[in-house]
Amino acid sequence: MAAAAPHSLLLQKPNPGTAAFTNPLPLTPTAHLATKPLRPLSIKCAATTHQIQDPPHAAQPRPQDRVFNFAAGPATLPENVLLRAQSELYNWRGCGMSVMEMSHRGKEFSSIIQKAESDLRALLEIPADYAVLFLQGGATSQFAAVPLNLCSPDDPVDYIVTGSWGDKAFKEAQKYCKPNLIWSGKSEKYTKIPSFGDLQQNPEAKYLHICANETIHGVEFKDYPVPKNKGGILVADMSSNFCSKPVDVSKFGIIYAGAQKNVGPSGVTIVIVRKDLLGNAQGITPVMFDYKIHADNNSLYNTPPCYGIYMCGLVFEDLLEQGGLREVEQKNQRKAEILYRAIDESKGFYRCPVEKSVRSLMNVPFTLEKSELEAEFIKEVAKEKMVQLKGHRSVGGMRASIYNAMPLAGVEKLVAFMKDFQARNA
Amino acid sequence: MAAAAPHSLLLQKPNPGTAAFTNPLPLTPTAHLATKPLRPLSIKCAATTHQIQDPPHAAQPRPQDRVFNFAAGPATLPENVLLRAQSELYNWRGCGMSVMEMSHRGKEFSSIIQKAESDLRALLEIPADYAVLFLQGGATSQFAAVPLNLCSPDDPVDYIVTGSWGDKAFKEAQKYCKPNLIWSGKSEKYTKIPSFGDLQQNPEAKYLHICANETIHGVEFKDYPVPKNKGGILVADMSSNFCSKPVDVSKFGIIYAGAQKNVGPSGVTIVIVRKDLLGNAQGITPVMFDYKIHADNNSLYNTPPCYGIYMCGLVFEDLLEQGGLREVEQKNQRKAEILYRAIDESKGFYRCPVEKSVRSLMNVPFTLEKSELEAEFIKEVAKEKMVQLKGHRSVGGMRASIYNAMPLAGVEKLVAFMKDFQARNA
Numbered sequence: 093m094a095a096a097a098p099h100s101l102l103l104q105k106p107n108p109g110t111a112a113f114t115n116p117l118p119l120t121p122t123a124h125l126a127t128k129p130l131r132p133l134s135i136k137c138a139a140t141t142h143q144i145q146d147p148p149h150a151a152q153p154r155p156q157d158r159v160f161n162f163a164a165g166p167a168t169l170p171e172n173v174l175l176r177a178q179s180e181l182y183n184w185r186g187c188g189m190s191v192m193e194m195s196h197r198g199k200e201f202s203s204i205i206q207k208a209e210s211d212l213r214a215l216l217e218i219p220a221d222y223a224v225l226f227l228q229g230g231a232t233s234q235f236a237a238v239p240l241n242l243c244s245p246d247d248p249v250d251y252i253v254t255g256s257w258g259d260k261a262f263k264e265a266q267k268y269c270k271p272n273l274i275w276s277g278k279s280e281k282y283t284k285i286p287s288f289g290d291l292q293q294n295p296e297a298k299y300l301h302i303c304a305n306e307t308i309h310g311v312e313f314k315d316y317p318v319p320k321n322k323g324g325i326l327v328a329d330m331s332s333n334f335c336s337k338p339v340d341v342s343k344f345g346i347i348y349a350g351a352q353k354n355v356g357p358s359g360v361t362i363v364i365v366r367k368d369l370l371g372n373a374q375g376i377t378p379v380m381f382d383y384k385i386h387a388d389n390n391s392l393y394n395t396p397p398c399y400g401i402y403m404c405g406l407v408f409e410d411l412l413e414q415g416g417l418r419e420v421e422q423k424n425q426r427k428a429e430i431l432y433r434a435i436d437e438s439k440g441f442y443r444c445p446v447e448k449s450v451r452s453l454m455n456v457p458f459t460l461e462k463s464e465l466e467a468e469f470i471k472e473v474a475k476e477k478m479v480q481l482k483g484h485r486s487v488g489g490m491r492a493s494i495y496n497a498m499p500l501a502g503v504e505k506l507v508a509f510m511k512d513f514q515a516r517n518a
Numbered sequence: 519m520a521a522a523a524p525h526s527l528l529l530q531k532p533n534p535g536t537a538a539f540t541n542p543l544p545l546t547p548t549a550h551l552a553t554k555p556l557r558p559l560s561i562k563c564a565a566t567t568h569q570i571q572d573p574p575h576a577a578q579p580r581p582q583d584r585v586f587n588f589a590a591g592p593a594t595l596p597e598n599v600l601l602r603a604q605s606e607l608y609n610w611r612g613c614g615m616s617v618m619e620m621s622h623r624g625k626e627f628s629s630i631i632q633k634a635e636s637d638l639r640a641l642l643e644i645p646a647d648y649a650v651l652f653l654q655g656g657a658t659s660q661f662a663a664v665p666l667n668l669c670s671p672d673d674p675v676d677y678i679v680t681g682s683w684g685d686k687a688f689k690e691a692q693k694y695c696k697p698n699l700i701w702s703g704k705s706e707k708y709t710k711i712p713s714f715g716d717l718q719q720n721p722e723a724k725y726l727h728i729c730a731n732e733t734i735h736g737v738e739f740k741d742y743p744v745p746k747n748k749g750g751i752l753v754a755d756m757s758s759n760f761c762s763k764p765v766d767v768s769k770f771g772i773i774y775a776g777a778q779k780n781v782g783p784s785g786v787t788i789v790i791v792r793k794d795l796l797g798n799a800q801g802i803t804p805v806m807f808d809y810k811i812h813a814d815n816n817s818l819y820n821t822p823p824c825y826g827i828y829m830c831g832l833v834f835e836d837l838l839e840q841g842g843l844r845e846v847e848q849k850n851q852r853k854a855e856i857l858y859r860a861i862d863e864s865k866g867f868y869r870c871p872v873e874k875s876v877r878s879l880m881n882v883p884f885t886l887e888k889s890e891l892e893a894e895f896i897k898e899v900a901k902e903k904m905v906q907l908k909g910h911r912s913v914g915g916m917r918a919s920i921y922n923a924m925p926l927a928g929v930e931k932l933v934a935f936m937k938d939f940q941a942r943n944a
Contacts, residue, residue: 158614163624181600181603182600192600192829193595198589233654264805267804357823357824359786376802393658394657395776396784399825399826400826
């Protein structure tokens with residue numbers, strides 16, 4: 093493909109304009125869920141020609157119907173999980189209802205949320221003295237919930253800010269306690285992680301907060317600072333690398349994550365909290381932000397986001413079937429390795445600003461030396477059914493998000509395109 | 519059926535125990551989405567024998583695979599909406615992605631949320647000076663968000679409490695302002711709505727709050743009190759009767775509703791707020807509870823519950839295709855009428871405690887004169903594939919929730935069963 097002329101790469105445009113989205117069916121559908129003939133698909137890459145086998149059954153329906161979606165979240169989900177969800181959407185395992193219709197207190201949904209929690213506990217080896225909560229409102233809600241649950245208004249807390257999300261968490265905390273910014277990467281455009289030894293932690297702080305992976309800037313903690321506060325409490329926003337690799341949960345007081353990157357659709361927020369931290373929420377804490385209320389009610393104090401929790405459960409099951417998070421981490425390392433190598437070996441045609449030792453395995457931001465070509469890059473890559481590669485509006489350039497569910501074939505196809513684009517534009 | 523012996527009513531048990539829910543398929547599915555032969559279904563009722571034609575295409579898949587789900591929420595959804603959602607779950611209208619995978623800032627999802635809002639505006643004839651917000655966290659989050667957005671900590675507000683949900687809203691408001699309970703139905707076990715003329719409203723109150731329909735107690739406002747406060751602000755929790763009938767939105771400052779009763783799955787909360795009320799949130803208001811931030815960002819300040827919003831959009835489309843909310847209200851009145859009549863004509867065998875003039879069209883609580891038979895009633899009715907009829911644990915007895923998506927045939931089948939059960943147990 094590297095030698096191919098660009099016109100030979102043209103495929104059907106993957107994203108029709110909004111105008112094309114008018115419903116093709118009457119809402120009382122006449123079309124049925126047709127199955128398609130099995131047909132293996134081969135994708136030619138610069139390096140090799142091989143069958144897509146990720147996931148193994150991908151030929152049904154044919155994967156060429158799918159785009160490779162590099163969105164930062166909501167993001168691509170495992171094809172087998174989507175097919176399972178589709179097959180049981182109308183009638184879940186013969187119970188006569190969709191999961192979307194089930195009472196959250198009925199035995200069917202109880203079995204779903206209990207299995208989701210136990211599978212997540214198995215994946216992350218979550219100790220028994222940690223509660224697992226399935227909540228709503230995204231990490232943005234947790235930016236307030238963490239200080240509201242752990243602090244009094246005058247308590248000091250420490251924040252390390254390595255990107256936009258950590259900065260938002262720091263600013264929200266100012267409403268509920270006295271956060272201290274002990275390190276910020278802003279002056280270096282969020283391309284680094286601090287050396288832990290140099291951090292001036294406050295021993296009186298109620299917790300130390302980090303964002304484990306910055307989705308926009310592509311900076312990821314590879315190890316974690318040891319909290320020097322009396323409680324020894326480290327709090328991490330893991331939204332964009334949750335379940336992408338093993339984590340020693342016992343090092344954390346609280347881990348929280350929006351589901352819509354690696355483990356499910358948007359609308360579910362998972363909070364893993366050490367039980368001894370429950371029960372100290374400020375008086376102004378909304379019921380929905382009080383961890384103890386949700387822990388005491390097994391996430392069923394009020395109606396949870398049932399369908400999203402069901403989808404997360406299917407993903408957890410898939411991650412276990414893949415062999416668990418060590419296996420998943422190796423796949424993620426391999427994908428990131430070939431993409432960063434393509435950038436670093438481009439003789440400066442492509443550039444990633446992030447310090448090599450802390451580059452994210454999940455979000456890979458890069459720019460073109462000839463920035464005037466970036467719009468053309470986005471346009472051409474979309475014609476190849478590789479979508480959502482535009483960088484965040486705050487940083488520009490490109491960003492490839494390669495979460496758990498992005499197949500190796502997707503990254504190989506992107507790398508092949510990048511080499512071809514460079515050959516034609518160097 | 520009224521004359522039939524109970525054993526002749528036995529059908530396959532609709533709800534297998536949790537143990538039966540272990541996955542029948544490997545997660546890399548080999549089963550395809552088989553279509554089933556068309557076959558009309560006839561259900562014998564005491565009154566009549568007729569074809570189920572609600573929805574018209576219900577023979578595909580065969581509706582006998584479905585139970586009639588009387589759950590209070592999450593609740594039954596329109597079959598045609600579920601079939602549409604299933605048909606496009608894996609690949610939404612040829613874009614190569616599931617709706618669950620779409621960037622919330624991409625043009626595909628933009629078209630989905632914009633259509634959902636415009637269809638909702640058409641259904642409820644929402645004036646242009648009202649913002650429509652698609653949020654998370656359920657009505658329980660709004661119990662805090664309403665006072666946080668409308669009051670200072672010392673401001674008085676008025677609450678009318680006609681059931682458990684109004685009571686929860688009143689208690690949560692105590693954290694953020696000075697709520698005054700101007701009427702409570704608690705001493706009469708929440709079976710009444712007050713006469714508006716007798717209410718002692720505080721002219722200094724920032725708003726007057728009601729719960730338009732109490733899901734647990736089955737008490738529904740048929741008209742609305744005129745707020746006597748200076749701003750003339752009436753706030754209503756419409757979670758369990760939202761879009762069940764026309765509403766004059768201009769009479770309200772804020773209408774809020776969890777979606778999981780009449781318009782979608784759980785995990786989406788809709789807030790309709792008069793724009794002049796935006797921008798006065800208390801300093802301690804979490805970003806996620808600040809209406810102005812969500813209004814200024816068209817509900818995309820952070821990642822919204824995308825799939826739930828998509829499902830709500832399909833339901834709004836279906837309600838418009840049914841002819842709008844006047845048509846929907848007539849169907850709901852008809853369903854409620856035959857159920858309440860069956861109760862009232864049972865010579866006291868069945869009893870509904872709610873004052874007739876304010877009985878809910880959505881939630882019908884009833885008890886048996888012989889309360890020792892209630893467990894048997896629940897057991898037998900479940901064998902008839904009519905599920906979730908147990909009353910809320912706080913009130914006992916039975917409750918039939920008959921939201922928009924409950925077909926007339928479901929209510930007719932329940933009434934037929936009730937008459938048969940009475941004939942066998944009177």
